[in-house]
Amino acid sequence: xxxxxxxxxxxxxxxxxxxxxxxxxxxxxxxxxxxxxxxxxxxxxxxxxxxxxxxxxxxxxxxxxxxxxxxxxxxxxxxxxxxxxxxxxxxxxxxxxxxxxxxxxxxxxxxxxxxxxxxxxxxxxxxxxxxxxxxxxxxxxxxxxxxxxxxxxxxxxxxxxxxxxxxxxxxxxxxxxxxxxxxxxxxxxxxxxxxxxxxxxxxxxxxxxxxxxxxxxxxxxxxxxxxxxxxxxxxxxxxxxxxxxxxxxxxxxxxxxxxxxxxxxxxxxxxxxxxxxxxxxxxxx
Amino acid sequence: xxxxxxxxxxxxxxxxxxxxxxxxxxxxxxxxxxxxxxxxxxxxxxxxxxxxxxxxxxxxxxxxxxxxxxxxxxxxxxxxxxxxxxxxxxxxxxxxxxxxxxxxxxxxxxxxxxxxxxxxxxxxxxxxxxxxxxxxxxxxxxxxxxxxxxxxxxxxxxxxxxxxxxxxxxxxxxxxxxxxxxxxxxxxxxxxxxxxxxxxxxxxxxxxxxxxxxxxxxxxxxxxxxxxxxxxxxxxxxxxxxxxxxxxxxxxxxxxxxxxxxxxxxxxxxxxxxxxxxxxxxxxx
Ligand SMILES: Nc1ncnc2c1ncn2[C@@H]1O[C@H](COP(=O)(O)OP(=O)(O)O)[C@@H](O)[C@H]1O
Ligand SMILES: Nc1ncnc2c1ncn2[C@@H]1O[C@H](COP(=O)(O)OP(=O)(O)O)[C@@H](O)[C@H]1O
Ligand SMILES: [Zn+2]
Ligand SMILES: [Zn+2]
Numbered sequence: 001x002x003x004x005x006x007x008x009x010x011x012x013x014x015x016x017x018x019x020x021x022x023x024x025x026x027x028x029x030x031x032x033x034x035x036x037x038x039x040x041x042x043x044x045x046x047x048x049x050x051x052x053x054x055x056x057x058x059x060x061x062x063x064x065x066x067x068x069x070x071x072x073x074x075x076x077x078x079x080x081x082x083x084x085x086x087x088x089x090x091x092x093x094x095x096x097x098x099x100x101x102x103x104x105x106x107x108x109x110x111x112x113x114x115x116x117x118x119x120x121x122x123x124x125x126x127x128x129x130x131x132x133x134x135x136x137x138x139x140x141x142x143x144x145x146x147x148x149x150x151x152x153x154x155x156x157x158x159x160x161x162x163x164x165x166x167x168x169x170x171x172x173x174x175x176x177x178x179x180x181x182x183x184x185x186x187x188x189x190x191x192x193x194x195x196x197x198x199x200x201x202x203x204x205x206x207x208x209x210x211x212x213x214x215x216x217x218x219x220x221x222x223x224x225x226x227x228x229x230x231x232x233x234x235x236x237x238x239x240x241x242x243x244x245x246x247x248x249x250x251x252x253x254x255x256x257x258x259x260x261x262x263x264x265x266x267x268x269x270x271x272x273x274x275x276x277x278x279x280x281x282x283x284x285x
Numbered sequence: 286x287x288x289x290x291x292x293x294x295x296x297x298x299x300x301x302x303x304x305x306x307x308x309x310x311x312x313x314x315x316x317x318x319x320x321x322x323x324x325x326x327x328x329x330x331x332x333x334x335x336x337x338x339x340x341x342x343x344x345x346x347x348x349x350x351x352x353x354x355x356x357x358x359x360x361x362x363x364x365x366x367x368x369x370x371x372x373x374x375x376x377x378x379x380x381x382x383x384x385x386x387x388x389x390x391x392x393x394x395x396x397x398x399x400x401x402x403x404x405x406x407x408x409x410x411x412x413x414x415x416x417x418x419x420x421x422x423x424x425x426x427x428x429x430x431x432x433x434x435x436x437x438x439x440x441x442x443x444x445x446x447x448x449x450x451x452x453x454x455x456x457x458x459x460x461x462x463x464x465x466x467x468x469x470x471x472x473x474x475x476x477x478x479x480x481x482x483x484x485x486x487x488x489x490x491x492x493x494x495x496x497x498x499x500x501x502x503x504x505x506x507x508x509x510x511x512x513x514x515x516x517x518x519x520x521x522x523x524x525x526x527x528x529x530x531x532x533x534x535x536x537x538x539x540x541x542x543x544x545x546x547x548x549x550x551x552x553x554x555x556x557x558x559x560x561x562x563x564x565x566x567x568x569x570x
Contacts, residue, residue, distance in 0.1 A: 060538065074539070122430040134504075141424050145407040145506040146541050153537055154500045155442050170537040215439045219419075219504045221430040252438055252455040253345065254359070256431050 003045050003053035003094075004276030006103060007086070009078060009130075012037055013273050014044045019281035021114045021274040033080040034089070042093055053090055054099040054279030056106025056272050059133075061086070063101060063144045071100055077169075097283035103272050104135030105142045105149075107265075110275030111226050112137045115266030120223035124216050125271065126151065127229035128209065132176040136220060142279075143220075152176040156211045159204050163187065179208040181231050192231055205231070206240035213241065213262065214248050223256065228265040238262060288330050288338035288379075289561030291388060292371070294363060294415075297322055298558050299329045304566035306399045306559040318365040319374070327378055338375055339384040339564030341391025341557050344418075346371070348386060348429045356385055362454075382568035388557050389420030390427045390434075392550075395560030396511050397422045400551030405508035409501050410556065411436065413494065414514035417461040421505060427564075428505075437461040441496045444489050448472065464493040466516050477516055490516070491525035498526065498547065499533050508541065513550040523547060 001024070006013040008031065015026035029040050045053070060076065062069045071087025087100045101109075108117075108125035117123035117137075126134040134151030136143035143149055153174045164187035166173030167180075177183060184192045188201055195201045213225055227238070242258040255261055265271050286309070291298040293316065300311035314325045330338070345361065347354045356372025372385045386394075393402075393410035402408035402422075411419040419436030421428040428434055438459045449472035451458030452465075462468060469477045473486055480486045498510055512523070527543040540546055550556050 062539075075536075138423055138428065138430065139426050143423065143506070145423065146508045146546075147506045147538055149506055150503045150538055154503050155496055155533075157440050157442060170535045171533075211440055215500055216504060218435045218439050219501060221428070221432045221434055223431045248440075248456075250455045251360075253432055253435055254347075261431075 001048055001050055002277050002280035003048065003050045004273050004280060005041060005053065005055045005057075005090070006106065006272040006276055007031070007055060007057040008103060009058045012041060014041055015273050015277065016045070016048050016050065017277045019277075021110065021277045023270070023273060023277070026273065031078070034084045038089060045094070050094065050096060052097040052099070052280040052283040053094065054106065054276035054281075054283070055086065055090065056101055056103040056276045056279070057086055059102050059148065060150065061100075061102060061148065063148050064146060099276075099279035099283045101142050101144065101279060102133070102135055102148050104133045105137075105144070106135070106275035106279060107228070107271035108135040108137045108226070108275065109142060109278055110267055110271040110273075111265060112140070113278050114274055115271055116226050116263050117224045117266075122220075122222045123224040123226060124151070124220060124222045125226045125228065125265075126212070128180060128227065128231040129229035130181055132180050134216070136222060138220065138222070151212070151216065152180075154212060154215055156208050159207050161200075161204065175208060175212050179205060179212075184231065192234065196234060202234060202237055202240055206237055206244045209237070209241050210244035210248055213245050217245075217249070217253065217255070224260070225262050226265050227262060228271065232264070238264070286333055286335055287562050287565035288333065288335045289558050289565055290326060290338065290340045290342075290375070291391065291557040291561050292316070292340065292342040293388060294343045297326065299326055300558050300562065301330070301333050301335065302562045304562075306395065306562045308555070308558060308562070311558065316363070319369045323374060330379070335379065335381060337382040337384070337565040337568040338379065339391065339561035339566075339568070340371065340375065341386055341388040341561045341564070342371060344387050344433065345435065346385075346387060346433065348433050349431060384561075384564035384568045386427050386429065386564060387418070387420055387433050389418045390422075390429070391420070391560030391564060392513070392556035393420040393422045393511070393560065394427060394563055395552055395556040395558075396550060397425070398563050399559055400556055401511050401548050402509045402551075407505075407507045408509040408511060409436070409505065409507045410511045410513065410550075411497070412514035413465060413512065413516040415466055417465050419501070421507060423505065423507070436497070436501065437465075439497060439500055441493050444492050446485075446489065460493060460497050464490060464497075469516065477519065481519060487519060487521055487525055491522055491529045494522070494526050495529035495533055498530050502530075502534070502538065502540070509545070510547050511550050512547060513556065517549070523549070
């Protein structure tokens with residue numbers, strides 16, 4: 001049996017399951033402080049005999065094995081978790097192999113192996129919610145190098161009708177600053193789910209998301225891009241993003257058939273926890 | 286013995302050499318038509334007993350093994366080469382394994398295995414010349430997916446003092462359209478090498494290149510970025526690009542020490558042909 005921890009900024013999901021990613025038991029708990037939250041995590045896992053654990057964590061995290069802070073959550077605005085040695089704490093407790101990556105990389109792995117990208121070898125998973133975060137699997141392996149992708153913070157050209165200055169504390173109007181849920185709310189004065197029938201809201205959103213997808217396409221050339229997160233509940237965004245991507249790429253590179261290229265998550269909200277279980281299983285091979 | 290073809294838009298370099306990438310003999314010929322150029326290529330290789338050949342070609346090329354035009358040069362503006370079955374022609378002639386990728390991917394492989402990125406597992410190779418092209422090796426493997434990277438055509442925010450509309454026929458002011466050698470020449474009315482002491486030229490150039498490097502960093506997280514090509518002969522660009530990258534990323538992600546992160550090619554003009562030889566050798570393993 002394997003363990004999985006999907007550590008989000010507002011809640012943790014812990015599960016035990018099989019090497020094929022199927023969940024046998026799970027709990028969900030609020031993200032408070034490492035002391036409180038990790039106590040509950042350990043209480044849950046202590047009841048099982050685990051072979052390995054996979055962690056997909058909110059970030060930024062340190063994934064660089066050469067680094068002194070490998071396995072830490074790093075410069076998060078969630079103060080109690082700043083420079084918390086997450087991987088070390090789990091390893092100390094269980095003395096078994098522990099896989100460590102970002103929540104979005106784990107989701108990309110889940111989707112590649114059991115979800116919407118099972119028939120290909122590479123995919124990007126982008127979540128558009130309170131923030132914008134992306135992960136990827138390339139040639140079947142998690143995309144990591146000196147660090148991990150932070151695809152949500154790329155620069156984008158501003159829409160001609162833009163009035164909002166962007167909310168990213170680091171970059172102002174980067175993709176996240178201008179296209180995450182809070183940007184929609186601050187620009188239009190209402191939460192996204194109340195703006196469903198306002199055409200201009202989703203056309204502007206598609207303009208930004210398509211720019212991002214164009215850059216991911218030109219830089220990574222993935223076989224599939226999966227868009228998830230709260231904002232993507234607006235189903236009308238998918239066709240708008242596809243159209244806008246075609247307009248922006250302007251015939252320069254060949255794309256897969258668009259309905260197969262830009263898709264909804266196959267695992268719904270289970271992409272991350274499934275990926276964490278698969279990551280755990282990979283630690284033994 | 287292995288064969289290597291670095292197929293550029295203006296010249297072809299053919300070489301034979303060893304599995305460690307060392308060149309024993311080489312020729313250089315102008316890129317004219319497939320009939321003429323390939324005849325000379327074959328005349329050169331016919332004299333050797335080769336185990337495999339590696340090709341790094343100008344693009345766009347089709348690297349998708351599922352595609353009917355796998356191995357072709359595709360939508361190039363060089364009309365005689367449009368939809369030329371390059372890989373097929375070489376395979377037909379020699380009936381040995383042939384590796385096939387872009388010229389810049391080959392250069393990235395050469396630099397990773399024998400050049401400026403030997404101590405790491407991932408790098409981006411960007412050439413800034415008549416165009417802007419990028420390749421990458423990730424986890425030791427060439428970066429390819431549905432297609433190959435076209436990193437030169439990402440969107441960039443325009444400099445506040447920009448007066449030039451960009452020359453990319455597909456996107457106008459994408460990175461290549463606004464930062465390749467011809468953009469410098471058209472904007473400032475003189476070729477780059479005559480503008481060496483004009484500070485504003487290289488500050489603007491660094492502004493664009495740093496945006497690109499920021500996006501590559503946020504999306505790929507490579508361990509090293511190698512900048513080559515004619516425009517990078519302006520050595521003052523390296524420190525300017527490093528500074529500007531730091532300013533734009535604004536502390537959001539940890540970077541390697543900058544002098545180790547953004548570097549000149551270790552193999553000079555031999556990165557591509559070395560990579561092609563190594564690619565040839567990889568076909569047997
Ligand atoms: N149906 C919806 N339509 C548009 N926006 C939505 C919808 N549901 C949630 N959102 C927005 O998505 C964001 C929350 O994203 P979500 O992915 O649910 O959480 P998180 O990113 O915190 O994990 C909020 O900004 C919210 O306004
Ligand atoms: N010393 C230099 N300083 C600035 N620009 C240069 C210099 N040398 C060449 N260039 C520019 O680089 C471009 C040629 O790039 P190069 O890499 O040599 O060839 P290509 O991209 O065609 O393979 C031209 O636009 C040229 O003006
Ligand atoms: Zn940002
Ligand atoms: Zn372009």
